[in-house]
Amino acid sequence: MTTGTSHTWDANLYATHAAFVPALGAPVLELLAPQPGERILDLGCGDGVLTAKLVAAGATVVGIDPDKAMVAAALEKGIDARLGDARQLGFDQEFDAVFSNAALHWVGAPALVTAGVARALKPGGRYVGEFGGHGNIAAIRVALRAVLAARGYRTDPQETSYYPTAEGFRAVLEAGGFQIESCAIIPRPTPIPSGMTAWLNTFRGGFIDSAGVPPAKRAQVIEDVRALLRPVLADEGGNWIADYVRIRFAATLSA
Numbered sequence: 019m020t021t022g023t024s025h026t027w028d029a030n031l032y033a034t035h036a037a038f039v040p041a042l043g044a045p046v047l048e049l050l051a052p053q054p055g056e057r058i059l060d061l062g063c064g065d066g067v068l069t070a071k072l073v074a075a076g077a078t079v080v081g082i083d084p085d086k087a088m089v090a091a092a093l094e095k096g097i098d099a100r101l102g103d104a105r106q107l108g109f110d111q112e113f114d115a116v117f118s119n120a121a122l123h124w125v126g127a128p129a130l131v132t133a134g135v136a137r138a139l140k141p142g143g144r145y146v147g148e149f150g151g152h153g154n155i156a157a158i159r160v161a162l163r164a165v166l167a168a169r170g171y172r173t174d175p176q177e178t179s180y181y182p183t184a185e186g187f188r189a190v191l192e193a194g195g196f197q198i199e200s201c202a203i204i205p206r207p208t209p210i211p212s213g214m215t216a217w218l219n220t221f222r223g224g225f226i227d228s229a230g231v232p233p234a235k236r237a238q239v240i241e242d243v244r245a246l247l248r249p250v251l252a253d254e255g256g257n258w259i260a261d262y263v264r265i266r267f268a269a270t271l272s273a
C-alpha cells in the first residue's frame with residue numbers, strides 16, 4: 019500500500035522492532051483522556067496496540083489505516099479497523115474525538131487532513147495527537163541521504179515526511195477552525211532496543227527502495243548508514259538512542 023511516503027509496513031517487523039512506538043504513546047493518550055461511551059477515530063491506527071487502550075478505556079473506536087497488513091493485525095486484536103487514508107476522510111460529525119499517534123508525519127497534506135478531521139468531529143470535538151516534529155531523527159535522515167548520494171542513488175531534494183514546527187502546525191490547525199489547547203515540540207531521545215539495522219529496515223525500507231536501491235544492495239547501504247551513525251547515536255555501551263523529536267497537540271473544534 020502506498021502512503022504519503024510510499025512505505026509498506028510489515029506488521030511482524032513492526033510488532034518485533036517498533037513496540038516502543040505505541041508504548042511511548044502513553045502521554046498523548048493521557049492528554050486525550052478518553053471517556054467511556056465516547057466515539058473516537060484513530061488516524062493511522064497501525065496494528066492497533068494503542069487503539070486497544072482507547073477501547074479498554076470504554077470508548078467506541080474506529081481505526082483507519084491504508085496499510086492492509088496493519089489493518090489485518092488490528093482486526094485480529096478485535097479493533098474496528100478499516101482501510102482508509104487520513105487525506106480522504108468521509109466521516110460527517112460522528113466523533114467526539116479524533117486521535118493519532120506516530121502517523122501524521124507519514125501522511126503529509128496537513129490542511130487536507132485537518133479539514134477531514136473537522137468534518138468528522140461533532141461540534142466542540144477534540145483533536146489530539148503526537149507525531150514527528152521539526153528536527154525529528156535529523157542525524158538518521160542526513161546519514162541516509164549522504165550514503166545514498168555517495169553511492170549514486172536518487173534522493174528527493176525535498177523532505178518526504180511532514181515534520182512541522184509548533185508554530186507551523188498551530189497555523190494549520192487554526193486555519194482549519196480549531197482552537198489550540200496545547201501544541202509543543204518535545205525532544206525525546208528514544209532507545210532503539212533492536213538496533214539501527216532493524217530500525218532502518220522497519221522504518222526506512224520504502225525510502226531506500228524509492229531511491230532505486232536494488233534489494234540485493236539494501237544491506238550494504240544500511241550497514242554504511244549504521245557505521246556513520248554509530249559514533250553519534252550509540253552510547254558508551256553500544257546501545258542505540260535515536261534523536262526523536264515529537265510534536266504533541268490538543269485542539270478543540272470551534273463551535
Ligand SMILES: C[S@@+](CC[C@H](N)C(=O)[O-])C[C@H]1O[C@@H](n2cnc3c(N)ncnc32)[C@H](O)[C@@H]1O
Binds near residue numbers: 023027040068084103
Ligand atoms: C509508526 S505507525 C503508528 C501506528 C500506531 N498509531 C502506533 O502508535 O503504533 C504509522 C502508521 O501510519 C499509517 N499511515 C501512513 N500513511 C497514512 C495515511 N495516508 N492515512 C492514514 N494512516 C497512514 C501507516 O500505515 C502506519 O500504520
